[in-house]
Amino acid sequence: MTGIRGLAICSTMALLSACATTGVNNSAGRATVYEDVRTSSSIVQGIGIESQDIVAVTDRMMRDMLANQLLAGRSPAPRVIIDSQYFTNESSSRINKNMITDRLRIELQRAAQGRMVFIGREYSGMVEAERELKRSGVTDAGTIRSTRGTAGADFRLVGRITSADAVDSSSALTSRYQQISFEMIDLEYGTVVWGGLYEFKKTAQDDIIYR
Amino acid sequence: MRHYLMTALLWATLPAAVSATALPPPLTQAVQRISSDEPNNRVLNQLQAATLALDLGYREESGELFDAALNGITTVYANSEQAARARSLWYDEGAKDFKGEPYERAMAFYYRGLLDMYAGDYENARASFKSGLLQDAFAEEEQHRADFALLMFLEAWSSHVLGARGLASERFEELLTFRPGFGLPDDSHRLLVMVETGKAPRKLQDGIGGNILVYRPGKRFREEAVRLRVDGRTLDLNPIESIFWQASSRGGRPIDSILEGQVQFKQTTQNVSADVSGVAAHATMLAPAFGAAGGVFAGVAAVAGVATLATSQVKARADHRFWNNLPDKVHVLTLPMPAARQVQIEFLDANGTVIPELTQAVSVEVDNAGRGVVWARARRATDVDRP
Numbered sequence: 001m002t003g004i005r006g007l008a009i010c011s012t013m014a015l016l017s018a019c020a021t022t023g024v025n026n027s028a029g030r031a032t033v034y035e036d037v038r039t040s041s042s043i044v045q046g047i048g049i050e051s052q053d054i055v056a057v058t059d060r061m062m063r064d065m066l067a068n069q070l071l072a073g074r075s076p077a078p079r080v081i082i083d084s085q086y087f088t089n090e091s092s093s094r095i096n097k098n099m100i101t102d103r104l105r106i107e108l109q110r111a112a113q114g115r116m117v118f119i120g121r122e123y124s125g126m127v128e129a130e131r132e133l134k135r136s137g138v139t140d141a142g143t144i145r146s147t148r149g150t151a152g153a154d155f156r157l158v159g160r161i162t163s164a165d166a167v168d169s170s171s172a173l174t175s176r177y178q179q180i181s182f183e184m185i186d187l188e189y190g191t192v193v194w195g196g197l198y199e200f201k202k203t204a205q206d207d208i209i210y211r
Numbered sequence: 212m213r214h215y216l217m218t219a220l221l222w223a224t225l226p227a228a229v230s231a232t233a234l235p236p237p238l239t240q241a242v243q244r245i246s247s248d249e250p251n252n253r254v255l256n257q258l259q260a261a262t263l264a265l266d267l268g269y270r271e272e273s274g275e276l277f278d279a280a281l282n283g284i285t286t287v288y289a290n291s292e293q294a295a296r297a298r299s300l301w302y303d304e305g306a307k308d309f310k311g312e313p314y315e316r317a318m319a320f321y322y323r324g325l326l327d328m329y330a331g332d333y334e335n336a337r338a339s340f341k342s343g344l345l346q347d348a349f350a351e352e353e354q355h356r357a358d359f360a361l362l363m364f365l366e367a368w369s370s371h372v373l374g375a376r377g378l379a380s381e382r383f384e385e386l387l388t389f390r391p392g393f394g395l396p397d398d399s400h401r402l403l404v405m406v407e408t409g410k411a412p413r414k415l416q417d418g419i420g421g422n423i424l425v426y427r428p429g430k431r432f433r434e435e436a437v438r439l440r441v442d443g444r445t446l447d448l449n450p451i452e453s454i455f456w457q458a459s460s461r462g463g464r465p466i467d468s469i470l471e472g473q474v475q476f477k478q479t480t481q482n483v484s485a486d487v488s489g490v491a492a493h494a495t496m497l498a499p500a501f502g503a504a505g506g507v508f509a510g511v512a513a514v515a516g517v518a519t520l521a522t523s524q525v526k527a528r529a530d531h532r533f534w535n536n537l538p539d540k541v542h543v544l545t546l547p548m549p550a551a552r553q554v555q556i557e558f559l560d561a562n563g564t565v566i567p568e569l570t571q572a573v574s575v576e577v578d579n580a581g582r583g584v585v586w587a588r589a590r591r592a593t594d595v596d597r598p
Contacts, residue, residue: 046285046286046287047285047287048285088334088373089334089335089337089338090334090337090375090378091338091341092338092341092342092345093338093342094323094327094335094338094339094342095335095338097334165341165345167345167348174345204287205287
């Protein structure tokens with residue numbers, strides 16, 4: 001009798017707990033908040049390249065380049081091109097490569113303080129158009145010196161993003177090893193004057209309902 | 212005061228109203244459904260709206276929608292309340308946030324890669340196709356893992372047009388293990404033609420209580436092959452992938468064992484209920500004759516009632532939500548860039564007879580680097596089967 005009464009009480013409690021949650025999503029939203037770009041978001045996580053990876057790789061490469069005497073210790077200061085033209089993505093992560101090269105170029109320019117001169121080669125069309133306006137007399141010569149040609153570059157950034165994926169099909173554990181390589185090429189001689197490598201690996205396992 | 216409030220309300224909603232009326236009605240409805248439907252259907256509605264936008268030529272909107280959907284798909288659901296709820300006894304599997312089965316996730320990456328190709332961004336297109344191929348790596352049956360030939364081909368093609376010969380040849384070699392005899396692109400080929408036929412695979416609930424997920428082909432279509440007419444030539448496309456086969460060949464899912472367990476619990480409680488209720492009915496009849504002792508049998512009746520209630524509350528139904536505007540098959544062809552900037556696509560039935568009402572003229576889109584894409588569908592993205 002005690003056993004049956006106990007079973008009835010337990011069953012009723014189990015049912016009441018199920019009935020208490022109706023399955024209707026009544027959750028409130030969340031106001032916009034700023035998050036630290038150097039940390040992984042607690043809300044959306046994957047195994048691809050995230051903000052903290054971009055910040056970490058560009059900070060490390062910047063320090064490495066400034067410590068290289070061939071790049072940052074020459075007189076006169078070398079002229080370098082840092083853009084995504086020869087920076088290829090061969091990985092399985094979709095990314096706007098400009099996020100990496102723009103941040104590297106801008107942070108490097110701020111920290112170099114004249115030890116390197118940066119050439120905006122991707123804007124050469126814009127520069128040529130303005131020079132043509134000046135020389136054809138459509139506009140005046142401006143307030144800074146006229147030059148015979150635009151600046152030629154000494155070194156240019158090349159690089160590659162690659163990845164190796166592994167999946168454990170029984171547990172759905174997924175891991176991605178990503179490698180981001182950078183090199184500076186001597187544009188006269190063709191040699192590699194500097195190289196840097198950044199690598200990381202992420203592993204995640206989705207809930208069993210998604211496997 | 213009322214006049215000023217109404218004016219303020221009108222101005223506040225005007226931008227949204229203008230953007231809504233700028234899109235065709237089917238697309239507007241599809242976009243509105245994303246926010247008006249249950250939150251756990253968000254990714255599903257985003258995928259369907261994105262496909263419709265692509266079909267109607269709204270590529271920017273399509274890209275934004277696919278990006279939003281892929282954010283949901285690639286999010287890792289660990290320690291999620293929604294996921295835990297879907298695993299429990301008291302909620303259907305359909306309570307979970309929709310991410311799609313592996314073939315649906317793979318196709319989301321396929322479409323994102325297609326949009327990247329239209330934009331001339333073949334590196335990100337290649338990344339999308341590689342990611343899509345990884346989604347196919349979860350098949351229970353080993354021989355069907357990572358065999359999405361369409362994505363293998365597109366990854367190889369992207370490397371081919373980028374000039375990455377090593378990467379292209381590696382992936383083409385792998386493709387040939389799944390599609391022996393597939394005609395690989397020549398060095399001179401710069402145009403990719405991709406055509407989709409048929410309608411999306413359908414998911415149905417089967418088994419006791421609907422706990423088993425089964426797949427059936429889409430309904431009411433008869434096109435099976437595709438032919439291209441350009442520059443006076445007639446060329447047959449290669450049916451490289453069957454989306455229905457990808458859906459149905461995956462084998463069992465880990466969640467199936469959980470649903471099976473829920474069904475067993477349900478059956479057990481049903482049996483308990485049936486066994487006990489017979490006694491309870493008898494006891495209720497006899498209770499008045501036994502006075503105080505009848506209380507024991509009242510407790511038995513309570514258990515029967517509770518067990519029956521527990522049985523009816525157990526939800527073990529499989530999630531049969533499906534992406535309804537996917538195709539049945541995808542057909543491809545590569546060729547040197549033709550002189551004409553428009554091609555004619557014909558669709559043939561199983562007997563090789565052209566279905567004239569589906570014939571269409573499609574523009575060749577060429578990017579700044581001289582790489583071309585032609586993409587077409589036999590069926591409009593609004594021609595769908597309902598669950």
